[in-house]
Amino acid sequence: GIVGVLGYGGGVIGRYCDRPDLFPAVAHFHTVRVNQPASKYYTTEVLRKLCDLWDPRGSGLTNMHGSTGDIVLLGTTTDHLEPLFYELTHELEMDLGGSGSNMRTPESCLGMSRCEWSCINTQDIIYDITQEFQDALHRPMFPYKFKLKASGCSMDCVAAIARSDGSASGTGRKESPSREG
Numbered sequence: 001g002i003v004g005v006l007g008y009g010g011g012v013i014g015r016y017c018d019r020p021d022l023f024p025a026v027a028h029f030h031t032v033r034v035n036q037p038a039s040k041y042y043t044t045e046v047l048r049k050l051c052d053l054w055d056p057r058g059s060g061l062t063n064m065h066g067s068t069g070d071i072v073l074l075g076t077t078t079d080h081l082e083p084l085f086y087e088l089t090h091e092l093e094m095d096l097g098g099s100g101s102n103m104r105t106p107e108s109c110l111g112m113s114r115c116e117w118s119c120i121n122t123q124d125i126i127y128d129i130t131q132e133f134q135d136a137l138h139r140p141m142f143p144y145k146f147k148l149k150a151s152g153c154s155m156d157c158v159a160a161i162a163r164s165d166g167s168a169s170g171t172g173r174k175e176s177p178s179r180e181g
Contacts, residue, residue: 003030003078005085008138011035011096012081028077029059032084033070033097035105035130035137038123040065041113049092057084069107070097095138102140104147106130107164111152118152119170125150 003014013031020027034050050071054062059075076084088094097105106129109115111122129148130137136146149160150168160167 003028003081005081005096008085008096009140010099010102010138013099026075029075030078030081032058032073032076032081033099033105034073034088035095035097036065036069036071036107038108038126038130040069046092046094050094053084053087053092070105095134098137098145100140101144102138102142102146103133103136104145105137106133106148106150107158108150108160109152109158111150115152115157117155120150120152120168122150122152122168122170125168 004010004012011033013033015029015031017023017026017029051062054060054073057076057080058073061074063072063074065071073084085096088096106126108122108126109118111120112118113123126148136142146166147164148166149158149164151158151160152170154169154171156162156169160169
């Protein structure tokens with residue numbers, strides 16, 4: 001079935017049981033994708049707030065960064081979607097990730113924030129892409145899913161080349177000239 005939140009075409013994956021009469025606890029078991037910050041850095045405070053938001057409205061099951069990179073909240077009912085979405089966007093200032101036939105949430109490696117091999121600022125790249133293509137994440141406009149990823153170096157830890165439709169990869173860095181004599 002089709003289910004979502006007002007104004008968004010992506011971010012919620014509708015799941016319904018074929019036999020709600022036999023399995024009423026999973027008659028609705030919708031999945032919500034939460035857009036992750038670039039390089040997936042969270043404070044414990046944000047993670048606690050997300051769990052506190054999810055606990056009364058969902059099954060309690062989560063997938064921390066599946067292949068999409070998003071935090072995946074597994075198992076909520078249709079009547080909980082709008083309140084969950086409101087609290088997510090207004091109180092936690094987070095947004096839904098991409099799903100369906102549209103752009104998926106852009107993803108990157110840790111880049112220069114933690115890796116000595118990174119040649120590009122993957123966090124800035126992914127932040128800029130996310131801001132530029134926000135509508136493409138939430139209002140499906142493509143015939144198929146489209147993934148963008150950025151790797152800071154040629155080791156490609158995030159598998160940008162192998163697991164995306166468009167990738168950016170740092171390939172080399174010119175050494176700065178020596179300051180010694």
